Amino acid sequence: MTALIIDGKEIAKRKKLEISLEVEKLKESGITPGLAVVLVGDNQASKTYVRSKQMTCKELGMHSVLIEYTESVAEGELLRKIAELNEDDSIHGILVQLPLPKHIREMAVIEAISPEKDVDGFHPVNIGRMMIGQEAFLSCTPFGILVMLKESGVALEGKHVVVVGRSNIVGKPVGQLLLNENATVTYCHSKTKELVKHTQSADIIIAAVGRTGFITKEHVKPGAVVIDVGINRNEEGKLCGDVSYEEVKDVAGHITPVPGGVGPMTITMLMYNTLKSARNALNKLQRTNN
Numbered sequence: 341m342t343a344l345i346i347d348g349k350e351i352a353k354r355k356k357l358e359i360s361l362e363v364e365k366l367k368e369s370g371i372t373p374g375l376a377v378v379l380v381g382d383n384q385a386s387k388t389y390v391r392s393k394q395m396t397c398k399e400l401g402m403h404s405v406l407i408e409y410t411e412s413v414a415e416g417e418l419l420r421k422i423a424e425l426n427e428d429d430s431i432h433g434i435l436v437q438l439p440l441p442k443h444i445r446e447m448a449v450i451e452a453i454s455p456e457k458d459v460d461g462f463h464p465v466n467i468g469r470m471m472i473g474q475e476a477f478l479s480c481t482p483f484g485i486l487v488m489l490k491e492s493g494v495a496l497e498g499k500h501v502v503v504v505g506r507s508n509i510v511g512k513p514v515g516q517l518l519l520n521e522n523a524t525v526t527y528c529h530s531k532t533k534e535l536v537k538h539t540q541s542a543d544i545i546i547a548a549v550g551r552t553g554f555i556t557k558e559h560v561k562p563g564a565v566v567i568d569v570g571i572n573r574n575e576e577g578k579l580c581g582d583v584s585y586e587e588v589k590d591v592a593g594h595i596t597p598v599p600g601g602v603g604p605m606t607i608t609m610l611m612y613n614t615l616k617s618a619r620n621a622l623n624k625l626q627r628t629n630n
């Protein structure tokens with residue numbers, strides 16, 4: 341058996357078209373969705389992602405601003421800039437590209453962003469709201485995974501999902517999102533004993549460990565859905581996932597490639613969240629005018 345490939349690029353393309361049409365409609369009401377991206381330092385991968393976010397804004401008719409700082413910027417300066425962006429009515433979404441240099445407290449920076457403009461969905465208010473099933477900005481990569489699964493017709497209710505990885509930006513929220521869809525979720529991580537026993541019973545595996553080729557065919561039950569969140573570089577600089585794609589594709593029922601799987605969905609859902617925030621701003625304006 342060869343797995344069906346879940347084509348993230350194609351799904352992202354469809355979603356972006358839908359978003360661009362909604363952006364046009366919103367513009368007729370006098371609001372152009374605006375995204376502010378804060379980039380600190382010289383990390384080449386971060387620069388690439390930020391450029392891609394800006395290009396996607398342009399492609400979808402959104403306004404974007406880039407605020408760049410050198411590696412040595414003081415945390416206080418970042419916090420002051422965020423406070424300013426929180427008050428800027430032309431900006432509906434604010435994000436600070438991660439990772440940040442070690443001297444800056446990531447959580448202090450995330451918490452400085454108004455939850456209403458936290459289009460990354462990293463603020464504890466949005467995470468908490470998502471956990472209890474309330475309206476919230478959903479973190480972009482987990483949200484992208486959920487959309488990919490739904491668009492590919494993968495049923496979630498009652499399915500056993502094994503999340504391998506427990507980061508705050510992917511592992512923990514993706515498990516919670518799938519739990520909200522009535523899946524049964526197991527979290528595995530670096531201290532989990534007998535990982536294969538857990539993953540072998542999974543209908544859906546979410547691999548988010550950050551280790552090239554970590555999930556092999558032995559981990560996968562025949563026919564399972566395998567979602568690869570890994571974005572690792574090998575010695576030659578080639579982009580690799582957390583899944584040994586070549587061997588797992590012969591066992592899995594569905595699989596996401598790297599590149600071209602989860603990655604393109606991350607920026608697409610960021611655009612969706614920015615549009616949603618701009619819509620919220622319009623609704624607020626209309627309520628105050630009535």
Ligand SMILES: Nc1nc2c(c(=O)[nH]1)N[C@@H](CN(C=O)c1ccc(C(=O)N[C@@H](CCC(=O)O)C(=O)O)cc1)CN2
Pocket residue numbers: 388389435436437438439460480481571579598599600601602603604605606607
């Ligand atoms: N503030 C944030 N920081 C980071 C996030 C985030 O969601 N918000 N996620 C990652 C980086 N990231 C977006 O910022 C991101 C990673 C990967 C991709 C992507 O499209 N990957 C492509 C391959 C691209 C390449 O060739 O390098 C793919 O997988 O097909 C988009 C966005 C950490 N930081």
